[in-house]
Amino acid sequence: MNNIAESIDLQSEKIGPRLKEIRNALGMTVEEFYSPLMKAFNNGSSIENNKRNLGKRLAKDIIEYYNINPGFLDTGKGDKVLKVRPYHKKTFQPRPIDPGESVPFFDVKLTQLHAGLPDIFSESTPEYYVNYRPFNDCAAYLPVYGDSMNPRFVNGEIIAVKEVINRDVILWGEAYLVVTDERANSLITVRLLHQHEDTGKIILRASNPAYGGDTVIDKAAIVRLYIIKGKITRNQL
Known part of the structure; x- marks a missing residue:
């Protein structure tokens, strides 16, 4: 055989x-x-x-x-x-599964996610699960579409996102997946976060210089925040 x-x-x-x-x-x-x-x-x-x-x-x-x-x-x-x-x-005995052993990959665009849900991924079905130890504490893998975050993230790459529990601790200049409520038009986007002179606001900025202009939102409008812990390419899956 x-x-x-x-x-x-x-x-x-x-x-x-x-x-x-x-x-x-x-x-x-x-x-x-x-x-x-x-x-x-x-x-x-x-x-x-x-x-x-x-x-x-x-x-x-x-x-x-x-x-x-x-x-x-x-x-x-x-x-x-x-x-x-x-x-x-x-003789089968279920193998103990470490909750952080594998992470779901959702082949969706950010526009397909819903900011109003307690879990923005709850209505999406994972394509498969990825077991890559450095990112096994993440919430999800998502594909990158478009070039607004180029060269930080290139179209076709896959990002690993980890939810931020304490939103008062932000790594300025790093990339985040930001989920907002209606006060920021229920925006869901990946942007670099920068400090605003008004501590109640936050600056969202594309890494591609061709996308000029910052987006300023109230911190209170953020309902979910995920740091982009890293990226992989599809041939690594």
Whole structure:
């Protein structure tokens, strides 16, 4: 079975749903099914929903671990499993998950987020989860669109945002994701923060000099504040 995954069209949009069929036939949850094989087991949902491709190595591991019929995975015909191995489910123990172990990536534009929600990401579905230790204390990964923050952040890069609990402690000149209420037109934006002479106000500034003019808002209008802890490129995911 060494090369069995290579004989399957893993790019087919049918692969994900067939994996889900197999998992459901075994009576297993996403965590039960993928956790023995994937550290970020939630990525299994993305694979089943065709939001993430199934790689050859993972396909081989899944087929061998559950003795899956590769013919069913490839064509949807025949038995789902060649020989049921119920001991996988019986001996399964959920792997303890560190809350900071992986961070959701939301492939959304800032204009798609809602400032009025207690959690601006609550109506967005993660594409997958990223386990990158330096940023595992962050709230989310988000893509960069546009060039207003160039050269600090380039279009296509991905930023890691960490919520600021104490908004009185701000690193002036650093980039933040700022979420405001109606007093600032429910603005959600990534900008450099600068101190205003009026301590009750704050300056939002683009890092791209082509975007002239500062935006000044009341500090009280900020409902959520996230520091941009760092960035990665898509090929690092």
